[in-house]
Amino acid sequence: MMQQGEYDMKTGAGLIACPRCDALHVEEELPVGVTARCIRCGGVLARPRAGAFTQIIALAITTMVLVIAAVFFPFLEISRMGLGHGTSLFGVAMAFSDGFLAPLVVVILGAVIGLPALRAALLVYTLLPLARGRPPYAHAVRAFRLSEQMKPWSMAEIFIIGTAVAMVKVGGLATISFGPAFWAFIALVFVSVANRSFMCSTTIWDAIEDAGARTDGREMVQSA
Amino acid sequence: MSDFLTDGAGTDAPVHNADAFPAPDHADQAILTAHRASLLGCRSCGRVWPEDHRTCERCGAALVPPDRRGLQAVWAWLLAGMVFYVPANLLPMMRTSSLGGLGGGGDATIIGGVIQLAGHGDWFIALVVFAASVMVPIGKFIAIIWLALVAGKPATVGAAHTRLHIYEVVEFIGRWSMIDVFVVAILSALVQLGFVVSIKPGPAAVSFALSVAFTMLAAQSFDPRLIWRGLPLHRRKE
Ligand SMILES: [Zn+2]
Ligand SMILES: [Zn+2]
Secondary structure, X not given: OEEOOOOOOOOOOOEEEOOOOOEEEEOOOOOOOOOEEOOOOOOXXXXXXXXXXXXXXXXXXXXXXXXXXXXXXXXXXXXXXOEEEEEOHHHHHHOOOOHHHHHHHHHHHHHHHHHHHHHHHHHHHHHHHHHOOOOOOOOHHHHHHHHHHHHHHOOHHHHHHHHHHHHHHHOOOOEEEEOHHHHHHHHHHHHHHHHHXXXXXXXXXXXXXXXXXXXXXXXXXXXX | OOEEOEOOOOOOOOOOOXXXXXXXXXXXXXXXXXXXXXXXXXXXXXXXXXXXXXXXXOOXXXXXXXXHXXXXXXXXXXXXXXXXXXXXXXXXXXXXXXXXXXXXXXXEOHHHHHHHHHHOOOHHHHHHXXXXXXXXXXXXXXXXXXXXXXXXXXXXXXXXXXXXXXXXHHHXXXXXXXXXXXXXXXXXXXXXXXOOEXXXXXXXXXXXXXXXXXXXXXXXXXXXXXXXXXXXXXXXXX
């Protein structure tokens, strides 16, 4: 364990390097509400927020509920001359399911449903014990790293814009009504945007350590 | 971590600076980087390790030095992305057919689809699709090529900031190109049963999705720390 402000230029202990420009900073436990920016490139290094973990957990659980709703309820309904036809998200993916298009089924289901749900589950797993002041669960480090790696590949919000474009394309041919799953997805977009503003990876890494995960023995303790 | 280190005044000893979060825009020669200090920073969590470390002991990420050799992965993914972008434009994105061949039908490429939309007067949507499937991918190719070419080459502080901004834009915007693939998927599913026409995704949908994914990987494997490697250690006397 290290005291605040202590650092070692030989081993790098007590230092932080900006991931975007490599500038070295002395690590400090930041008070809640402060944003630490990189001296060189101006990127955010840490931004601890009061109650952020509880909010992230709440939003992640909401995400899971919404994804389940989005899968099982009809997504869009189309009717033309009295003939109605509803489709679920699985219907959307299955449209690709024959032959060489099969990989797209995996991509679309993964990007739109799988990854957002899995990411939410991993975040809950990582943060739930931390928010309650308990030591993190086993493999919390691996779980959080996985969730960080999945971030760019979960595309629920892009799917929604895609739906809007598709609506315009079909617009002239038939009447389209949105099913409950569509509204679940709209909600999902807002939840994911809100989640992004609460997430501060550095703070979560610090918290995982501070809560007692067996890592590298370099966590900062507040000097008395 | 509000303090930062300087290596100014010719000394090697890092200096604490009480100025908490100063503007990032001042002279670069005062800034000590992990590389200049013979250390290696973790790009996933920020922790700093001795140069010979290969994995970060806190988060488990691989430690990679900010080195132009890392650009090989960028070039490889970018090439794959560009190769798949060619069939994505030449092959049909969407196959429309009507029963008995009535009412016309046929294959539409990405550009064909945009022209159809514009022809129906849906200018705004046509523009969205055109931007997402043509302008953004091509702009991304050019931006990544340029970033990889100038990475580590001499630069001014201002130029480095511009490059970092371009990198951030490329990183943010990459995922949005997937939109056209989703549009085709939704259309196909919608129209499957309820219509006399049938819409099926064409082979271009697959190669387009692959092209977007590979370009995202190219952007992810670009190390933004290289942008700053080209800054001179000491500013020339004016
Ligand atoms: Zn920086
Ligand atoms: Zn790390």
